[in-house]
Amino acid sequence: MITLTENATKHIKTLQADQSAPGKALRVYVxxxxxxxxxxxxxxxxxxxxxxxxxxxxxxxxxxxxxxNFLKGSEIDYVDSLQGSGFKIKNPNVHSSCGCGKSFN
Numbered sequence: 001m002i003t004l005t006e007n008a009t010k011h012i013k014t015l016q017a018d019q020s021a022p023g024k025a026l027r028v029y030v031x032x033x034x035x036x037x038x039x040x041x042x043x044x045x046x047x048x049x050x051x052x053x054x055x056x057x058x059x060x061x062x063x064x065x066x067x068x069n070f071l072k073g074s075e076i077d078y079v080d081s082l083q084g085s086g087f088k089i090k091n092p093n094v095h096s097s098c099g100c101g102k103s104f105n
Contacts, residue, residue: 002028002054002061003075008087009057011078019044025053025060028076028089030067038070040089 004012012026027045030038047053051062063071074091 001073002063002071004054004056004059004061005075005077006057007078007080008076009059011087012059012061016044025062027051027062027064028067028071029064030070042087 015026016022016024021044024044025047027041027043029041031041033039045062047060047062048064050065052065052068054061054063061076070093071089071091072093074089074093077088077090079085079088
């Protein structure tokens with residue numbers, strides 16, 4: 001199960017409106033790359049048949065089966081701090097990550 005914080009759902013709704021992406025879900029995925037081997041990605045996209053759909057507070061997040069293996073139990077948050085703002089994934093499956101927090105293994 002993946003969960004979204006209240007801040008994440010609010011920001012996703014704002015992004016959907018700003019990018020004229022109504023009806024499209026936020027795709028969260030894991031791809032090879034980054035300094036630690038794997039990295040997270042996000043984009044508005046159409047749902048595919050094999051996707052896992054997480055619906056929370058009027059927001060839909062879709063995740064492909066391969067990425068779901070890496071993301072099970074994660075929480076997606078949106079953080080706005082002095083170090084910068086953006087989505088942060090708290091993933092209990094990560095063994096180590098790089099300093100930027102976008103790459104893991």
